[in-house]
Amino acid sequence: MPPGLAVCTVSEDAYERELDKDSASWYGGFQRCLDYYDRKGQTHSTPAIPNMLAYRTQMKHMLEEGHAARDERHQEMAEYTREWAREHFGLFPEDGYESQTVTCIENTQDIDVAATVEQVSEEYDMVFSSGYGDLSEESFRIGHMGEHTVESVKELTDAIEDVADL
Numbered sequence: 001m002p003p004g005l006a007v008c009t010v011s012e013d014a015y016e017r018e019l020d021k022d023s024a025s026w027y028g029g030f031q032r033c034l035d036y037y038d039r040k041g042q043t044h045s046t047p048a049i050p051n052m053l054a055y056r057t058q059m060k061h062m063l064e065e066g067h068a069a070r071d072e073r074h075q076e077m078a079e080y081t082r083e084w085a086r087e088h089f090g091l092f093p094e095d096g097y098e099s100q101t102v103t104c105i106e107n108t109q110d111i112d113v114a115a116t117v118e119q120v121s122e123e124y125d126m127v128f129s130s131g132y133g134d135l136s137e138e139s140f141r142i143g144h145m146g147e148h149t150v151e152s153v154k155e156l157t158d159a160i161e162d163v164a165d166l
Contacts, residue, residue, distance in 0.1 A: 004051045010034075061147065074100060077144030077153050084157045085142075088166050092131075092139045101145040104131065106138065111164045113137050124159040 010018070010030060018030045036044035062070060081103040085091055090106035091098065107113055113130045114137070120126055131139030144153055160166070 004048050005055055007055075058146075073149065074145055076150050077148060078103065080150050081142050081144050081153055081157070088161070092135075102141050102143045104139055104141050107131075107140060109164065109166065113140050116140075116160060116163050119163045120156070120159045123163065124155075126156045126159055128156060128160070 015030075015034065018034060021029065021031050032044050036042065065073075078098070078100055082091060082098065085103055085105040088109065090108045092104040092106040093099075117128060117130055117140070120128065128143070129141045130136040131141065142153065142156065
């Protein structure tokens with residue numbers, strides 16, 4: 001899902017409770033949204049149309065691929081990334097606390113993470129991220145979700161190896 005959107009479902013009971021409220025919160029509740037949608041068939045404020053179109057496109061991709069196949073592809077990318085990280089660096093989280101969508105890698109090789117991120121971006125047109133705050137040079141992160149494939153993640157790890165001279 002593109003950043004900037006939130007999707008939810010509302011039960012009939014929640015829908016009725018929201019409509020029965022005396023006042024409508026502008027951002028915190030659904031009453032204003034539901035009322036406007038019921039009357040006009042549209043949102044009560046201008047939505048991020050490009051985000052909605054990106055969401056629609058992504059949902060089509062997800063439905064075409066199927067949940068099981070998508071989950072398997074994401075798992076394969078995660079396994080490849082973790083294996084690569086163990087071979088060249090280390091995993092930052094303790095065993096059992098790994099994310100299924102991004103691998104946080106401990107910078108055991110003491111590479112210049114910021115310079116590597118920038119050089120990989122400039123030379124290979126690929127992106128990965130440093131760690132947060134005080135961990136910005138102690139760790140870095142490789143995402144493995146969405147439309148990526150094991151092959152595209154491998155291209156990124158090859159680029160990191162080249163730039164970091166591993």
